[in-house]
Amino acid sequence: xxxxxxxxxxxxxxxxxxxSCSKDVAPTAEAPLFAVPDHFPPPHYPVDVTTMSxxxxxxxxxxxxxPILSVDNSISCGSCHHQKNAFSDRExxxxxxxxxxxxxxxxxxxxxxxxxxxxxxDGGVNHLEVVPLVPITSDIEMKQDLLGLIxxxxxxxxxxxxxxxxxxxxxxxxxxxxxxxxxxxLTFISSDSKxxxxxxxxxxxxxxxQEGCQIFEQNCxxxxxxxxxxxxxxxxxxxxxxxxxxxRSRISLDTKDSGAFKVPSLRNIAxxxxxxxxxxxxxxxxxxxxxxxxxADVKRVDPRMKSMExxxxxxxxxxxxxxxxxxxxxxxxxxxxxx
Amino acid sequence: MKKLLFIAIAFGxxxxxxxxxxxxxxxxxxxxxxxxxxxxxxxxQWAMQTIIPFELNKPLYHPMxxxxxxxxxxxxxxxxxxxxxxxxxxxxxxxxYHLMNAADTxxxxxxxxxxPTGEYVAMELTLGVDSAANVSGAQSGDLDPINEMFWSWxxxxxxxxxxxxxxxxxxxxFAYHLGGFSGDNSTVSVRELQFPSAQxxxxxxxxxxxxxxxxxxxxxxxxxxxxxxxEDIHMPGAAAAQMAEDFNSxxxxxxxx
Numbered sequence: 001x002x003x004x005x006x007x008x009x010x011x012x013x014x015x016x017x018x019x020s021c022s023k024d025v026a027p028t029a030e031a032p033l034f035a036v037p038d039h040f041p042p043p044h045y046p047v048d049v050t051t052m053s054x055x056x057x058x059x060x061x062x063x064x065x066x067p068i069l070s071v072d073n074s075i076s077c078g079s080c081h082h083q084k085n086a087f088s089d090r091e092x093x094x095x096x097x098x099x100x101x102x103x104x105x106x107x108x109x110x111x112x113x114x115x116x117x118x119x120x121x122d123g124g125v126n127h128l129e130v131v132p133l134v135p136i137t138s139d140i141e142m143k144q145d146l147l148g149l150i151x152x153x154x155x156x157x158x159x160x161x162x163x164x165x166x167x168x169x170x171x172x173x174x175x176x177x178x179x180x181x182x183x184x185x186l187t188f189i190s191s192d193s194k195x196x197x198x199x200x201x202x203x204x205x206x207x208x209x210q211e212g213c214q215i216f217e218q219n220c221x222x223x224x225x226x227x228x229x230x231x232x233x234x235x236x237x238x239x240x241x242x243x244x245x246x247x248r249s250r251i252s253l254d255t256k257d258s259g260a261f262k263v264p265s266l267r268n269i270a271x272x273x274x275x276x277x278x279x280x281x282x283x284x285x286x287x288x289x290x291x292x293x294x295x296a297d298v299k300r301v302d303p304r305m306k307s308m309e310x311x312x313x314x315x316x317x318x319x320x321x322x323x324x325x326x327x328x329x330x331x332x333x334x335x336x337x338x339x
Numbered sequence: 340m341k342k343l344l345f346i347a348i349a350f351g352x353x354x355x356x357x358x359x360x361x362x363x364x365x366x367x368x369x370x371x372x373x374x375x376x377x378x379x380x381x382x383x384q385w386a387m388q389t390i391i392p393f394e395l396n397k398p399l400y401h402p403m404x405x406x407x408x409x410x411x412x413x414x415x416x417x418x419x420x421x422x423x424x425x426x427x428x429x430x431x432x433x434x435x436y437h438l439m440n441a442a443d444t445x446x447x448x449x450x451x452x453x454x455p456t457g458e459y460v461a462m463e464l465t466l467g468v469d470s471a472a473n474v475s476g477a478q479s480g481d482l483d484p485i486n487e488m489f490w491s492w493x494x495x496x497x498x499x500x501x502x503x504x505x506x507x508x509x510x511x512x513f514a515y516h517l518g519g520f521s522g523d524n525s526t527v528s529v530r531e532l533q534f535p536s537a538q539x540x541x542x543x544x545x546x547x548x549x550x551x552x553x554x555x556x557x558x559x560x561x562x563x564x565x566x567x568x569x570e571d572i573h574m575p576g577a578a579a580a581q582m583a584e585d586f587n588s589x590x591x592x593x594x595x596x
Contacts, residue, residue, distance in 0.1 A: 126494040129476030133484055133491035146485050174485050178477035251493055253524070253576055 033057055033183075034114070037191035039199055039227050043114035045128050045186065052183045055166040057336075060184025062162065063177065065339040068152060069132075070098050070142035077135065077181075078339055080107045084332050086268030087111065087188065093279030097141040104140065104245060106279035108264065109272045111190035111331065115228050121261045121277045123234060124251045129182045150174055188337060190267050191227070194325040199227075205325060212322025215315055219306040220266075229266040229326065236260040237276075238301025239294050245277065259300060270324045271332065284320050373456045375542040378549040379420060381439050381447045382593065383413075386557040393556050395441050401557055404565040408513070412502040413441040413556055414488060415586075416481070418472070420451065421463040422540070423531070429463070430454055436468060438481040438488060448549075459540045460533075462550060466587040467498035467527035470520040490518060493574065498526045499583055501559055508570040515559060517583045519575025526575070526583035532592045540595055553593035554586070561585040 033054065034047050063069065065078040080095040081087040087110035089095045094103040105121050119125040125134060135141040136149060153159045154172050163172045166180065195213075197203040205213060216224075225231040234248040236259045248257035261277045275281040281290065292307045308316065331337075383393035386402050393399070398407050417439060420432040432451055440446045472482060473495045482489075488497045499517040519526045532552070534540055540548050559582050560566075572579050 120492075124493040125491070126474050127476040130484070130489075130491065130494055133489070137491055147487075150485060173479055174483055175477040175479040182477075253574075 034186050034189075037189065037196070037227075039196065040112075040115065040191060041227075044117050045114040045182075047114060047186060051167070051179065052186070053166070055162075056180050056183040057187055058184075059162050059166045060180040060182065061337070063181055064184055068156065069136055069144060069149065071144040071148070072098055074098055075142060077132070080135075081110055083334075083337055083339075084271070085109070086190065086271045086328075086332055088272040090271070090273060093274050095141075097138070098143050101140045101143075105277050106274060109268060110185065111188045111267055111328075112228055112265070113188060114186050117232055118262075121264075122246075122248050122251050123232075123262050128185070129178045132178060132181045146174055150177070153177065188331075190328040190331040192330045193267070193328040195322075196227070196328070198325070206321070208318050208321045209325050211315070212318035212320070212325075215311065215319045216322050219308070219311075220319075222304050223263045223302075224266045229269075230263040233263055234260040235263050235302040235304070236297060236300040237291060237305055238297050239290060241296040247277070256300065259297065260302075266323060267326050268328055268331065270327050284323060285316070288316050288319065373544055374453045375456050375544050376450065376452045376547050377422075377454060377540070377542060378547060379417075379437075379449045379451065379462075379552060380549050381417070381552045381554060383441065384553055384555050386555070393441070399557070401560055403557075404507075404560050406505050406507040406560070406565050406567075408503055408505045408560075408566070410441070410501060410503040410556065412500055414486075415439050415466070415499040415554075416468045416488070416496060417464055417466060417552070418468055419463070419465040419529075420449075422454065422459040422542075423461040423463060424457060425460050425539075430459075434480075436472065436481045438486055454542045456542050456544060459542065461531050462534075462540075462592065463529065463531045464552070465527060465529050466590060467583070468496040468520070469527065470525075472496070473520045490516075490574075495520055495575070499559070499586060501556065505566045505570075508566045510570055513566045513570040515572045515579075515582060516574075517572060517579040519579055524575040524577065524580050526579055526587075528584065528587035530587065530590060532590070534592055534595055538595060549596040551593045551595065552590060554590050556586070558586045558589045561589075 033052060034049075036043060063077075064081075065076050067073045067076045067079070069076060075098060080089045082089060084090075089107035093106060095107045096102055108121070113119075113128055113131075116128065119128065119131045120134065125131050133146065136144050137146060150172060159172060163169055163176055163180075167176050169176055194203060194205070194209075198205050223231055223233060223235060234257060236247070236257075240259055243259040246258055248260040248262075249255055251257075269284065273282055273284075275284070275287050281287045288308050288311070292305045293309050295301050295305075311319070385391050385393040385399050391399070393410075393413075395410050395413060398409050400407055415438075416436065418436045420435045420437075421429045423429050437449050438446060468482065472478065478484070482496070484491070488500060489495070490497060495518050497516045497518045498520075499515070501515045501517075502513065504512050517526050534550075540550065542548070562581050562585050563578065569578070572582070
């Protein structure tokens with residue numbers, strides 16, 4: 001059995017980590033295929049070092065960027081998850097599937113996935129390995145039935161050899177395909193932003209970023225909890241009264257979760273516009289004009305939503321400057337993650 | 340060094356988690372040097388008419404709802420087969436996940452090997468797929484999502500899939516995909532089934548007993564009633580849980596050959 005879970009302990013250990021705007025001196029470590037950054041909690045996904053190798057990661061990289069995964073061989077994972085935008089899709093509110101079919105939600109950024117207890121804006125996917133099944137088989141994304149995909153890949157000489165080399169297996173199963181994609185995505189670790197360098201004592205924040213850091217700590221950090229900048233809870237920001245997307249309630253079947261979505265990580269947030277589950281806001285300034293201010297659904301709004309109304313324009317600028325310090329240039333330029 | 344430490348912690352944590360979640364309802368059977376085999380064969384009966392077997396692509400009259408139902412697909416999972424001895428100890432089949440597909444009779448007979456010889460008084464089985472396998476990521480074999488028994492958008496197995504046509508359906512079709520593995524919406528049942536007439540099953544080195552498990556697809560509609568009440572179920576919920584419970588609770592062992 002490949003999926004061993006250690007989330008209970010992970011949560012306990014994670015709770016020992018707390019947010020701080022002050023420095024903490026920690027030694028640097030060389031980064032192998034997968035390593036837990038010093039200031040991160042233990043990951044949720046049980047990384048299996050016995051099957052994960054350079055070869056499985058490289059195979060996953062090829063698959064991630066190969067349109068073979070879509071029904072008409074037109075789009076790959078990388079068509080909507082652009083590395084330069086921290087693996088989000090910058091140009092579009094919602095991305096387009098095969099034949100230009102529009103999606104329903106804004107393409108999420110991909111980083112630090114080993115720390116996620118569940119996936120998608122509604123948390124419907126419970127394990128990293130099975131995430132790719134959604135975009136691959138969805139009618140509005142790659143529209144490729146799994147059986148057809150496995151046949152297609154098994155008929156491909158390159159992949160037959162690559163899977164043999166990576167997994168020592170003569171046949172390519174969906175399990176191995178999903179493992180290869182998982183191993184590649186496990187290496188999407190963003191932990192070297194200016195903020196990270198600051199907390200590990202390698203650099204200083206500017207005065208304005210420092211001020212933004214304090215505003216963040218007081219207003220945002222409860223849900224956007226460092227170092228992952230999300231607590232993975234489902235939050236209704238209160239901005240809508242009627243819901244075209246049921247959000248978490250689609251999974252929980254509880255109407256009180258209508259319009260609640262998983263708190264998104266703010267890592268590389270300056271690169272991942274447009275914002276919110278449907279991409280309705282084009283800039284962070286626009287987000288701050290509404291987030292916690294426009295409350296239409298007073299019944300369902302999360303009690304932790306803090307109004308940004310009392311923040312002065314200067315304070316909002318500081319906050320945006322701090323969010324800019326979450327941009328990880330090394331991550332978006334890492335050749336090992338590129339096509 | 341950090342990495343090694345992490346690995347050590349991860350393994351430690353796994354060991355703790357694993358041991359605390361381990362089901363331990365009985366002691367293992369007394370070690371026996373000899374083993375034998377048996378088969379589990381799943382048969383279907385339609386409603387109360389034992390002489391009318393359940394068949395795909397054939398109109399079947401449902402005596403309670405009055406519907407005429409033609410099944411084109413009937414698939415369901417049986418997992419975690421265990422045999423129980425009189426002293427309360429169990430033999431547990433390893434990696435025991437079996438997809439029954441009425442359209443493919445070879446799937447309806449499952450062969451079990453390396454069973455310690457002796458006399459067994461009951462068989463335990465899980466109707467559906469246990470919750471652990473629903474949260475364990477990419478699986479293979481009968482649990483491979485290629486079998487179209489896995490929901491990608493709401494991770495979890497479809498435990499029972501019944502599709503077909505009916506003149507009583509508004510659309511002419513019906514499709515019941517029953518899944519959900521936790522809480523009130525669980526569609527999974529663990530059942531201990533007695534052998535008929537207080538019989539026991541002897542596993543020895545020469546015979547291969549066939550344990551016939553009988554299921555009744557008409558039971559899906561026992562509480563649900565007519566397909567006109569809703570011709571589709573595609574998500575976990577109260578309706579799916581009730582349908583699955585009505586099907587699961589009827590399952591029995593009809594005979595041992």
